[in-house]
Amino acid sequence: MLDPQAQALMTLLSDKGIPPVYTQTPAEARATYRARRSFTQPDAPEVGRVQDLQFSHAGVAIALRVYHPTGAGLALPALVYLHGGGWTIGDLDTHDVLCRSLCQQAGGVVVAVDYRLGPEHKFPAAYDDAVAAWQWVLAQAATLGIDPERIALGGDSAGGNLAAAACLGLRDLGCKPVMQLLIYPSTLMAPDTDSYRVNGQGYMLTRESMAWYSGHYLRGPQDALDWRASPQLASKHSDLPPAWVLTAGFDPLRDEGLLYADALSRAGVSSQYLCFERQIHGFITMGRVLQEANTAVAWCAYALRTAWART
Numbered sequence: 001m002l003d004p005q006a007q008a009l010m011t012l013l014s015d016k017g018i019p020p021v022y023t024q025t026p027a028e029a030r031a032t033y034r035a036r037r038s039f040t041q042p043d044a045p046e047v048g049r050v051q052d053l054q055f056s057h058a059g060v061a062i063a064l065r066v067y068h069p070t071g072a073g074l075a076l077p078a079l080v081y082l083h084g085g086g087w088t089i090g091d092l093d094t095h096d097v098l099c100r101s102l103c104q105q106a107g108g109v110v111v112a113v114d115y116r117l118g119p120e121h122k123f124p125a126a127y128d129d130a131v132a133a134w135q136w137v138l139a140q141a142a143t144l145g146i147d148p149e150r151i152a153l154g155g156d157s158a159g160g161n162l163a164a165a166a167c168l169g170l171r172d173l174g175c176k177p178v179m180q181l182l183i184y185p186s187t188l189m190a191p192d193t194d195s196y197r198v199n200g201q202g203y204m205l206t207r208e209s210m211a212w213y214s215g216h217y218l219r220g221p222q223d224a225l226d227w228r229a230s231p232q233l234a235s236k237h238s239d240l241p242p243a244w245v246l247t248a249g250f251d252p253l254r255d256e257g258l259l260y261a262d263a264l265s266r267a268g269v270s271s272q273y274l275c276f277e278r279q280i281h282g283f284i285t286m287g288r289v290l291q292e293a294n295t296a297v298a299w300c301a302y303a304l305r306t307a308w309a310r311t
Contacts, residue, residue: 001278002203002250002278002280003278003280003290005290006279006290008289009040010203010204010280018032018036019032020206020208021086021209021213026088026089026119029088030090033085033089033090033094034091034094037093037097037285039289041288042101042294043097044096044097044100045097045101045104046100046104047068047103047104048069048070048071048072049067050065050067050068051066052092053065053066055132055133055136057128057136058132062115062116062129062132063092063114064112064113064114065096065099065111065114066109066110066112067100067103067110067112068103068109069103069104069107069108069109070104074145075145076107076109076145076146076147077108077109077146077151077178077304077308078108078109078111078147078150078151078152079108079110079111079151079304080111080113080151080154080177081095081099081102081111081112081113081155082113082115082130082154082155082159082160082163083112083113083155083156083159084155084156084159085117085157085158086158086209086210086213086216086217087123087126087161088117088118088119088212088216088217089117090158090159091114092112092114095156097285097287098284098297101287101297102304105297105298105301106300106301106305108150108305108308111137113129113130113133115129118216118217119217122217122218122219123217123223123226123229124223124226126217127165127169127229130153130162130163130165131166131173134151134153134166134170135170135173135175138151138175149178150178150308151177151178152179152181152307152308153167153179153241154179154180154181154182154183154300155181155185156185156284157183157185157186157253157282158213158217159183160182160185160257161185161186161187161231163182163185164180164185164187164231164260165229167180167240167241168228168231168237169228171239176239176240178241178242178308179244179307180240180241180242180243181243181300181303181304182245182260183296183300184246184247184248184251184257184282184284185245185253185257185260186253186256187232187256187259188232188259189214189225189229189230190221190230191255193252193254193255194255195253195254195256196252196255199250199252200252203250203251204280204282205253205281205282231260232259232260237264237267237269238267238268238269239269240264240269241269242271242272243270243272244271244272244300244303244307245272246273246274246275246276246284246296246300247275248275248280249277250278250279250280251281252281253281257275258273258275261273272303274299278292279292279293279296283296284296
């Protein structure tokens with residue numbers, strides 16, 4: 001059964017005449033996404049300190065937002081976080097409340113990454129930024145007050161895709177996060193799953209929307225076969241960080257998260273999986289109107305604390 005609160009939200013958005021993302025330009029869709037947070041996201045919790053920083057790699061400047069929990073000491077664990085938005089929309093502000101919540105509830109530093117978006121910056125720009133951001137945080141750990149042995153990598157939706165792919169790339173570079181937190185991740189750019197077929201209409205994220213997002217991100221169909229875009233297609237999933245994977249029952253991406261968790265388990269990687277059966281894609285940022293979103297945030301914070309404590 002669909003959560004009645006989720007149904008009420010979708011009805012409200014329909015009644016307000018919010019246009020589907022695939023009918024908008026990227027600029028319009030970004031503005032719509034930002035505007036929606038005022039009535040779906042809870043109030044922003046206080047944290048100890050917030051810093052807006054910037055780093056450069058390969059001549060590209062990338063903005064970061066660093067959240068320190070209240071009463072923060074030295075050498076704290078950290079999460080490098082990649083926001084959702086189909087590689088096309090979303091920014092530091094759209095996920096500010098979520099990052100603050102994870103910071104305070106998990107008790108660690110959260111570093112949010114404003115990676116490059118399509119269509120202005122095509123694949124693999126966002127992937128490259130994700131890898132570079134984690135490496136930069138590792139290199140700057142002492143300055144940031146972070147324990148270099150306890151840096152996790154995570155994200156939601158497109159950000160979960162980037163986090164999973166970056167963990168593969170970092171493994172091959174000889175360094176890897178302490179864990180990967182994957183919130184309803186996209187792991188296949190050309191999915192053929194039951195959830196894609198059953199949930200591809202009527203639950204906010206549609207097949208048309210997914211085609212719009214991937215069309216703005218990928219350079220062409222061949223990119224869908226690249227493991228940096230479809231981490232499920234990597235030649236091996238062994239020797240990766242432990243994973244905590246969260247999905248939603250009425251999400252077209254649901255099966256992709258499960259398939260990835262299973263691929264990790266088969267490869268001998270510790271993988272924990274939880275599906276919020278009554279929820280829709282994107283729900284974790286909607287805690288003002290969806291009570292289960294707050295439960296999901298608490299579960300993610302627990303996952304982080306558990307992973308950090310094992311190191």
